[in-house]
Amino acid sequence: MPSHLKELVRARMEKTGESYQQALRHVRAQEERAGSVPAASRPDDKTVRSRTVADTAFSIAVVRGEEESRPEDERLFTDPYASAFAAAGAHAVESTQRFLDLPFFRDGVRLRTRFLDDCVRDGLAADLDQLVLVGAGFDARGLRMKEIEARRATVFELDTPYQLDRKRRALASAGVKLPARIVYVPFDFDTPDFDGELGGALEVAGFTHGAGAMFVWEGVIGYIDDAAVDQCLRFMATAGGPRSRVAFTFADEAHLGTEPMAARTKRCGFASFEAVAGDDLWRRYLPGEPHPNAWVTKVGLATV
Numbered sequence: 001m002p003s004h005l006k007e008l009v010r011a012r013m014e015k016t017g018e019s020y021q022q023a024l025r026h027v028r029a030q031e032e033r034a035g036s037v038p039a040a041s042r043p044d045d046k047t048v049r050s051r052t053v054a055d056t057a058f059s060i061a062v063v064r065g066e067e068e069s070r071p072e073d074e075r076l077f078t079d080p081y082a083s084a085f086a087a088a089g090a091h092a093v094e095s096t097q098r099f100l101d102l103p104f105f106r107d108g109v110r111l112r113t114r115f116l117d118d119c120v121r122d123g124l125a126a127d128l129d130q131l132v133l134v135g136a137g138f139d140a141r142g143l144r145m146k147e148i149e150a151r152r153a154t155v156f157e158l159d160t161p162y163q164l165d166r167k168r169r170a171l172a173s174a175g176v177k178l179p180a181r182i183v184y185v186p187f188d189f190d191t192p193d194f195d196g197e198l199g200g201a202l203e204v205a206g207f208t209h210g211a212g213a214m215f216v217w218e219g220v221i222g223y224i225d226d227a228a229v230d231q232c233l234r235f236m237a238t239a240g241g242p243r244s245r246v247a248f249t250f251a252d253e254a255h256l257g258t259e260p261m262a263a264r265t266k267r268c269g270f271a272s273f274e275a276v277a278g279d280d281l282w283r284r285y286l287p288g289e290p291h292p293n294a295w296v297t298k299v300g301l302a303t304v
Contacts (some may be wrong), residue, residue, distance in 0.1 A: 010258075011222030013251035013296050016102045057137035057163070058089030059099040060219065063109040064140075076114035076285055078144060084174035085138035088166065104278075104291040111281040112249050115299050116216055119247035121147050123214030128243065129153040130213040132202070134232065135220040138167060142182040154181050156207055158198075161186035189228075195235055202239065210241035217248035226258060230268055237269030237304050244304040246270075252277075252296050261300055270302040 012023040065082035067075050089096055099105050120131065124147050131153050133139050142148060142155035157164065164184045171178065178184075183205045191197050203209065215236045221229055236246050253260055265273040276284075278294035 010251050010256050013256075014219065014222035014249055016099065016105050016108070055089070055092040055095060056099070056219070058086060058092050059096045059105070060109055061085035061089065061138045062096060062100060063106050064113060066106070067110065076110050077117050079113075079140055081140040081143055081171070081174070081176065082138070084170050084176070085140075085167070088170040088173070104293050104297075107282070107286065107291060108278060108294070108297050111278060111285055111294075112218065112297065112299055114285055115276065115281055116218055116247050116249075117141070117145065119245070119301055120145065120214060120216065123245050123247075124148065124151045124153060126243065126245075128212050128214040128245065130156070130207060130211065130240075132156045132158060132207070132213055132215045132236075132240075134158050134215055134217045134236070136167070137163065137219070138170075139216070139218065141216070143176070143178075149179075149181070152181065154183065154206060156183050156185050156202060156205055158185045158187055158202075160188065189224075194231055195238075198235060199239060207239075209239050212243040213240035213245075215240065215244070215246040215248075217246055219249055221248060221250045230264065233265060233268035233270070233302075240304060242304055245301060247299065247301045250298050250300060252298060261298075265300070265302040270304055273300060273302045275300045 008027045009023045012026060016023070061082045063082075064077075064079040065086050067077060067079060068083070120141060123131070129151055131142070131148060133141065133155065136157035136159045139157070142157065148155060157167075159167075164186050168178075168184070185201050185205045187198055187201050199209065207213070213236075217232070217236075220232075224232075233246070237244065240246075250261060261275060262273045275298050278297035279290035281299065282290035282294050
């Protein structure tokens with residue numbers, strides 16, 4: 001399978017909880033539809049990828065916003081800011097709805113959000129007071145989690161200038177002012193000098209290299225190739241230093257022919273790794289039996 005197709009399949013599995021076969025069918029259908037458009041009228045690959053990844057954040061925001069309408073004893077988390085982001089996605093309503101209509105999508109987002117929240121709480125309790133949201137999207141943890149404020153931790157939100165600008169405008173429209181402890185770090189992830197430029201951008205923003213950090217890397221791995229996954233993992237291990245942790249989402253490796261995540265994180269500088277599959281998260285946080293495809297979605301926690 002061509003590498004770009006593998007990335008698209010992996011992204012869809014991670015996002016929707018679909019099986020390998022289901023995700024592959026959807027991706028091939030999309031490729032066929034794209035092939036019917038004249039090449040001269042198609043945007044370049046980098047622009048397409050950037051817009052696609054950015055717009056998927058609206059479907060996540062819708063699900064997180066819905067959590068507020070659930071009875072308090074059924075909520076897995078609270079996110080009063082998500083509705084502001086969902087409202088900004090009117091232009092992407094069709095693609096957003098396609099994700100929302102998938103059987104496991106809503107539960108998958110709810111489960112991973114809760115688990116990553118718990119990872120952040122554990123990181124704060126372990127005296128990590130630097131939180132880095134890698135590919136922040138519309139993640140509002142810096143605003144909604146009281147534990148972050150109580151710890152006086154600094155939140156570094158790392159994403160493209162385009163996405164951070166959309167986030168800033170959505171919050172401003174809702175009358176939300178960012179506290180000083182939340183710092184936006186615009187960054188072009190395709191830059192050739194990834195380590196040097198990202199390290200410099202974080203340092204200028206106030207990040208202390210080697211002092212320990214909690215990284216959250218949610219919904220990103222599926223959209224980048226294996227070399228970029230390794231590059232990001234190595235950077236987080238090195239920049240954070242001892243005691244640092246990264247909590248992240250990924251899809252089942254066995255169906256994708258990729259290196260097991262335990263081996264990959266170790267090779268990239270992490271001392272320990274644990275993974276929890278979606279069906280186990282379901283049993284931990286939700287009643288009843290898991291969705292049949294829940295196992296495809298995984299969340300990992302690696303520690304330096």
